[in-house]
Amino acid sequence: MRSRLFLKNSAKAAPSSLEKFSPAYSLWLIVLIFSLWGCNLLPSKPTYTSENIAESVVKIAQEEYRIHLVSKLIGQTLWIYLPLEEDLFVDSDKPQESISRFDFKHAEGILKEKTLNFVYDIREIPETKESQNKKFNPEAGKKINKVLRCVRRVVFSLKRQANGPRFFTVVTSDTKNGFELTDTTYIDDLKKVLFEMISWTEYQYRTVEDIKLAPEAIGDLEGAHLEFYDVNFERFLIDQIKQRLRIKFNRSSDLPKAGGVDIEKEVLKSIRAVFEIYNFSDFLTLDMYNLASEKKISFSKAKVLEKGKK
DSSP, X not given: OEEEOOOXXXXXXXXXXXXXXXXXXXXXXXXXXXXXXXXXXXXXXXXBOTTTHHHHHHHHXXXXXXXXXXXXXXXXXXXXXXXXXXXXXEEEEEEEEEEEEXXXXXXXXXXXXXXXXXXXXEEEEEEEEEEEEEEEOHXXXXXXXXXXXXXXXXXXXXXXXXXXXXXXXXXXXXXXXXXXXXXXXXXXXXXXXXXXXXXXXXXXXXXXXXXXXXXGGTTOSSOTTOOOOOOOHHHHHHHHHHHHHHHHHHSGGGSOOTTOXXXXXXXXXXXXXXXXXXXXXXXSEEEEEETTTTEEEEEEHHHHTOTTOO
């Protein structure tokens, strides 16, 4: 059995360990259920505007929860930086065990001149048992919970404005050890899950999560190491496709066991799902290339968006 050790002081060992956390053991799904479910979602009148949304999140967090945040609205993206004094990850009482059937090394896409070039490195391997000896720190989860309450309040009491916020990104940094959790959410998806238009599991798939080593975050209480930017919609879609594939092939229990798996078909299904969800059709061609098998496939837009295909 392979043990995915999570070493605080090893920049080389940590990334492969972190990979299994994102988002297969996502903290967000658990946090959101307890922090947002059952809240009054329809205030009598708008309280916040795009001009004061960032400072309002900071003020609510400080006055009601004594939590220090940094927040900025960049274009249509609300950024929130949460510096933690406590560890982001702690030792697990019982290691999380899983079965790995695929070697997922890489996935990346770029949309250029109406063509989506999607390159990935995924191969089927003999079943291997793996274990993870770290978990999210419950104390860090409590703080994130409170931050999400602040976000929920301002989002659901925000005056409708042209070019208002479309995304919010929460960056949670372990300022002692240099681990960083970044979650980017399409605001309409937050509204949909709270109004039970989508499931919590689907919401987890839609929130793009990244966990990484960020030594520059050590001691940074103001987010000086971050580059705040307006999230690009097409980039968000590609990152969500990558995340869905990572979940699919890391949680391979949902994939057929007998007769092998058509990896290219599964990749196409994830691309199609994301494009359908967000009604995205601003492309003409999809070119797929699996580095593991050196298999290349091209599809027209009509084929990618063909209805009824699963």
